[in-house]
Amino acid sequence: MNIDKTPLNAEFYLRDAEIVARNLLGCILVHHDPEGVLMSGRIVETEAYLPDDPASHSFRGPTRRNSSMFLEGGHSYVYRIYGIHRCFNAVTGGGGVGAAVLIRALEPLDGIPEMWMRRYGEPIPAVPGKSGLRGLCSGPGKLCKALGITAGKHDGADITGETSDGKLFISGGRPVPENRVGVGRRIGMTRGRGEEKLRRWRIADSSYLSR
DNA sequence: CCATGGATTGTCT
DNA sequence: GACAATCCATGGA
Numbered sequence: 028m029n030i031d032k033t034p035l036n037a038e039f040y041l042r043d044a045e046i047v048a049r050n051l052l053g054c055i056l057v058h059h060d061p062e063g064v065l066m067s068g069r070i071v072e073t074e075a076y077l078p079d080d081p082a083s084h085s086f087r088g089p090t091r092r093n094s095s096m097f098l099e100g101g102h103s104y105v106y107r108i109y110g111i112h113r114c115f116n117a118v119t120g121g122g123g124v125g126a127a128v129l130i131r132a133l134e135p136l137d138g139i140p141e142m143w144m145r146r147y148g149e150p151i152p153a154v155p156g157k158s159g160l161r162g163l164c165s166g167p168g169k170l171c172k173a174l175g176i177t178a179g180k181h182d183g184a185d186i187t188g189e190t191s192d193g194k195l196f197i198s199g200g201r202p203v204p205e206n207r208v209g210v211g212r213r214i215g216m217t218r219g220r221g222e223e224k225l226r227r228w229r230i231a232d233s234s235y236l237s238r
Numbered sequence: 239c240c241a242t243g244g245a246t247t248g249t250c251t
Numbered sequence: 252g253a254c255a256a257t258c259c260a261t262g263g264a
Contacts, residue, residue, distance in 0.1 A: 110247035
């Protein structure tokens with residue numbers, strides 16, 4: 028797949044999480060894994076989490092679990108949820124702020140056979156079908172498993188700077204025009220924890236969204 | 239297609 | 252001790 032493999036620089040992330048969330052649409056999440064396998068996908072859905080938000084892990088200040096969310100923009104925040112899944116965030120803003128963008132869904136691009144193997148533990152069928160590919164990275168936990176993103180290796184990692192084996196980063200893609208962007212409520216909020224906030228962005232006509 | 243409930247574990251109250 | 256920014260299988264329309 029002919030994609031730009033230059034990581035976005037730290038300046039990109041040193042802005043408000045809502046701006047970054049909007050501008051990450053169309054960008055490419057890339058994992059150059061330790062064995063040299065390149066896996067990537069186009070970002071089609073994001074959510075912004077700010078410290079003013081009861082749903083944000085940073086709402087009550089730093090703890091052991093969320094400490095990397097308070098790093099400077101351009102780092103990774105990976106956490107475990109429901110005992111099983113991992114979720115990947117790009118930290119935004121200055122150090123100590125506690126803001127990040129959750130990557131919720133990807134359109135698979137590079138390394139699809141390897142991603143399939145990681146997700147399902149068996150080789151990709153000869154004809155996976157569009158519905159098969161659609162489900163490969165259509166959720167925050169799914170895409171972490173597919174790309175091999177782990178808390179141990181990637182939580183707190185720098186996602187800017189030079190590419191190398193094992194590097195996780197985001198490169199710029201085609202900008203997404205405003206008339207193809209949808210904004211709405213986030214997923215999974217319960218009991219009045221900010222579910223009314225419009226901090227979810229998606230490429231409206233993509234068939235690779237999480238819902 | 240949509241709605242429901244179980245899995246599973248580190249973290250915070 | 253309860254919860255959590257989820258996923259998947261299952262059942263019914």
